[in-house]
Amino acid sequence: MSLITATGLELRYGGQRVLQGVDMTIEPGEIVTIVGPNGSGKSTLLRVLVGALRPQKGRVDRRANLRIGYVPQKLQIDATLPMTVSRFLNLPARVSAVAEVTALQTAGVPHVADRQMSDLSGGQFQRVMLARAILGRPDLLMLDEATQGLDQPGSAAFYQQIEAVRRDLGCAVLMVSHELHVVMSASDRVICLNGHVCCEGTPEVVSAAPAYRELFGTGTGGALALYRHEHDHGHHHHEAAE
Ligand SMILES: Nc1ncnc2c1ncn2[C@@H]1O[C@H](COP(=O)(O)OP(=O)(O)OP(=O)(O)O)[C@@H](O)[C@H]1O
Numbered sequence: 001m002s003l004i005t006a007t008g009l010e011l012r013y014g015g016q017r018v019l020q021g022v023d024m025t026i027e028p029g030e031i032v033t034i035v036g037p038n039g040s041g042k043s044t045l046l047r048v049l050v051g052a053l054r055p056q057k058g059r060v061d062r063r064a065n066l067r068i069g070y071v072p073q074k075l076q077i078d079a080t081l082p083m084t085v086s087r088f089l090n091l092p093a094r095v096s097a098v099a100e101v102t103a104l105q106t107a108g109v110p111h112v113a114d115r116q117m118s119d120l121s122g123g124q125f126q127r128v129m130l131a132r133a134i135l136g137r138p139d140l141l142m143l144d145e146a147t148q149g150l151d152q153p154g155s156a157a158f159y160q161q162i163e164a165v166r167r168d169l170g171c172a173v174l175m176v177s178h179e180l181h182v183v184m185s186a187s188d189r190v191i192c193l194n195g196h197v198c199c200e201g202t203p204e205v206v207s208a209a210p211a212y213r214e215l216f217g218t219g220t221g222g223a224l225a226l227y228r229h230e231h232d233h234g235h236h237h238h239e240a241a242e
Pocket residue numbers: 013018036037038039040041042043044045
């Protein structure tokens with residue numbers, strides 16, 4: 001049974017229609033990425049799926065007792081506010097020491113429990129956010145541009161961590177990302193959003209779709225060639241040169 005099914009979503013902010021006729025489904029265990037230009041409604045769609053926003057039309061059906069872990073786009077913690085990682089993970093509800101250690105291990109930051117949140121590097125901070133999201137043993141992990149501010153190797157490492165988390169927890173992953181080449185190599189399915197679903201399918205299918213090419217132009221072609229270069233040795237290497 002699907003984890004979440006959205007049907008005919010329409011959402012307006014005042015007079016501005018942000019989502020229109022959006023249908024989508026998430027199956028257990030799959031990694032799905034939403035791509036789309038700035039302002040195309042990606043974050044809004046995540047909020048609707050989580051239940052934080054109510055659409056004017058359409059419906060969202062969640063599997064009974066579905067547990068969702070959410071990693072937000074950005075969270076500012078004031079450097080003047082003393083807050084250890086351990087304390088942060090125990091907000092708002094206390095968790096057991098074992099659960100805390102396990103979550104930090106799964107997220108790839110086993111030794112930061114006593115560090116100040118404000119002292120963490122960008123990559124460590126996002127992993128702590130990931131640890132917090134997986135504390136509730138989610139069936140579905142949602143990440144909204146979780147690698148913003150990380151450099152290329154940092155974000156690639158973060159996506160590898162996500163795959164490891166999926167393997168460990170067996171959860172599905174729904175993420176929003178602008179890093180097309182990483183997304184294309186790490187996702188089972190890609191949904192291209194521009195107010196409505198322009199196209200969706202495997203990375204290969206979406207990257208070849210005219211609607212996707214119209215939105216992302218030829219730059220993506222280079223990124224995809226690079227992906228093929230890295231992962232499909234049957235392809236000609238000169239495709240990667242861009
Ligand atoms: N609370 C709000 N009130 C009014 N308008 C909003 C609100 N939140 C978002 N919008 C508008 O809705 C549109 C879609 O925003 P959304 O954040 O969903 O896009 P996005 O695809 O996630 O963008 P980005 O890639 O820039 O993060 C934008 O035009 C935005 O200005």
